[in-house]
């Protein structure tokens with residue numbers, strides 16, 4: 001337990017020393033919020049069923065952070081740790097692999113949560129963010145979405161031969177996905193073609209679930225999302241166990 | 248004497264490459280045991296099979312009485328390991344690395360002392376990627392000692408170190424042995440093996456070609472010492488070949504090489520004394536005289552027919 005806590009603390013420090021990861025998880029979503037907030041404000045709009053741009057953006061950007069954490073940060077970290085022999089050195093200690101991996105998951109989860117907290121805080125303070133859901137439901141959806149995407153990240157890291165390919169593949173999946181899933185730009189403003197394609201992107205389901213629960217919709221309206229994300233989580237964990245390599 | 252490592256008929260292949268075959272040896276408690284050999288000889292493969300990081304294809308390995316692949320959990324806390332190939336996260340600082348690795352073990356040593364001993368005090372707050380190759384190497388040695396291990400494995404221990412740092416590491420290793428620990432190391436520096444190790448296994452092409460104390464290895468093969476000097480005119484002085492310790496004399500143009508076998512044993516004067524006496528009594532003026540003791544380098548050459556090259 002002491003080792004786990006120490007490792008977690010160290011990994012948090014390392015996260016903040018890596019400007020790239022910290023920027024996309026913490027700063028970039030805030031910048032988007034302020035950018036679109038400045039353009040559109042947060043007036044209730046018929047486009048968003050009576051909610052404002054900021055009201056729908058906070059849960060959507062939260063989904064974007066989840067995508068960043070799983071597909072970029074976690075994938076790249078794990079692939080680098082493996083390729084450069086960082087895992088190899090850890091393997092020669094009494095640490096169990098579960099401890100190493102769960103420290104990674106806990107740290108990236110905390111950073112994702114911090115990213116969301118900053119969005120909520122900024123939304124509340126600057127734009128009178130509306131929240132009509134049940135905090136516990138949103139928290140549960142946040143955990144589900146995060147874990148599903150972290151599992152996806154481990155799968156990518158496990159399947160890619162080098163850190164460089166993991167990074168490129170992570171980006172190639174991530175960047176189109178944030179624009180086509182409604183996480184960076186609401187699907188409401190997208191053409192019909194994009195909207196029907198979006199259903200095949202896992203991140204869309206995180207966006208839909210979080211946005212729905214945010215405005216007080218019931219879980220029963222979101223069974224598809226829950227099933228997709230649960231399936232992603234289970235398959236992801238199984239595949240990443242199969243494909244895990246120390247070196 | 249207690250045997251802390253026992254290896255019997257170890258074999259490991261990678262595809263068609265036989266990296267290690269028929270390797271058997273044991274390591275005794277409290278000794279510094281070295282594996283030497285050129286690159287590709289199979290040193291890393293052997294030491295990592297013993298550490299439990301690679302799975303042997305055949306053969307048995309026992310470390311402190313345990314099977315390193317099946318009883319890894321029980322073994323890990325007792326071992327200190329420095330790998331030939333490893334890294335730490337770029338932005339991890341020296342002190343954080345030691346503090347972190349210390350937390351993985353039940354009875355770590357005070358890592359502040361290790362930082363001093365390894366000459367890293369000035370680099371305490373430096374990030375890993377800012378360290379030079381030698382500093383990284385010393386940090387990994389510190390990490391291998393941070394748990395106060397009973398048995399320490401060091402793969403290419405002084406690669407990348409300058410001569411001064413190398414001597415400091417040798418002293419540190421003798422210190423570790425002094426405290427009753429056992430050390431298993433690999434090196435491709437014959438001199439390092441000769442000066443540091445109590446016993447040495449010489450590996451070549453995945454097999455052990457000789458195993459003994461450095462002194463026994465050198466004496467056992469009856470390799471000659473050499474006296475090298477130059478004389479005016481370059482003519483070989485007469486009568487040198489008849490001296491009791493001398494086996495033969497070579498003239499390499501401007502240099503004379505006298506080969507001989509004794510170092511003052513068997514009632515003879517040491518080779519160098521005999522040669523110098525003979526030269527002075529004959530009034531031969533010589534210059535640049537030096538003696539070359541046989542080394543492990545010569546042993547390797549004699550055993551394998553090839554020179555050890557870095």
Ligand SMILES: Nc1ncnc2c1ncn2[C@@H]1O[C@H](COP(=O)(O)OP(=O)(O)O)[C@@H](O)[C@H]1O
Nearest residue numbers: 261264266284285286287288289290291292293
């Ligand atoms: N992971 C590996 N995959 C394939 N071949 C390897 C691997 N590790 C070592 N070898 C091969 O096995 C042989 C022994 O290598 P190694 O044990 O690293 O020797 P040394 O440490 O003495 O330089 C070499 O021919 C090397 O190319």
Ligand SMILES: [Mg+2]
Nearest residue numbers: 290291331403
């Ligand atoms: Mg090696």
